[in-house]
Amino acid sequence: MKKCLIVVDYQVDFVNGTLGFDGAERLENTIARKISEYRAEGADVIFTLDTHQSDYLKTFEGKILPIEHCIEYTKGHELYGKIKSMVQTNDKVFKKCTYGSEGLFDYLRKCDYKEIELCGLVSNICVISNAVLARTALPNAQLIVDSNATASNDESLNTSALNVMRGLGIRVI
Structure with missing residues (x-):
């Protein structure tokens, strides 16, 4: 069965940078283990990177979230901790200027993945946005989100996001 793991925005600024929060760093080992397991199975690993430019505060997102983060070529834009060193040259890495x-x-629309797992940050913004896109691109694929491999700075929003994903037919474990 063809499957992939999508690591969403597990970047320095979301873990311990400008938008970092308590608990985000605890996902590192779980995400690293998932990457290793998927690689051992011969499955694909895909990464997304929230990517902004110096004019971020002038963008729509910058007006509703006026905190510069994930500015390209800065430390905050980099993948966090050991996850950074786990990217391989054949992995797909998608830079994105908004949530999804x-x-x-x-890319997913052209693939035949039967199973897609998402992990990373932040559950109620970018993880859920990319889960919806994955569901739209491959409506018959099984989607999974491990609640131990995603988080939010607001636990009630995290719980709500996981419940919404369940409502979209995403298996939350």
């Missing part, structure tokens, strides 16, 4: 990745959506 148009490039990821276009």
Whole structure:
């Protein structure tokens, strides 16, 4: 069965940078283990990177979230901790300037994945956005989100996001 793991925005600024929060760093080992397991099975590993430019505060997102983060070529834009060193040259890496990745959506539409697991940050913004895109791109694929491999700075929003994903037919474990 063809499957993939999508690691959403597990970047320095979301873990311990400008938008970091307590608990985000605890996902590192779980995400690293998932990457290793998927690689051992011969499955694909895909990464998304929230990517902004120096004019971020002038964008729509910058007006509703006026905190510069994930500015390209800065430390905050980099994948966090050991996850950074786990990217391989044949992995797909999609930079995105908003919550969901148009490039990821276009890529998934051309694939025949039967199972897609998503993990990373932040559950109620970018993880859920990319889960919806994955569901739209491959409506018959099984989608999975491990509640131990995603989080939010707001636990009630995290719970709500997981419940919404369940409502979309995503298996939350």
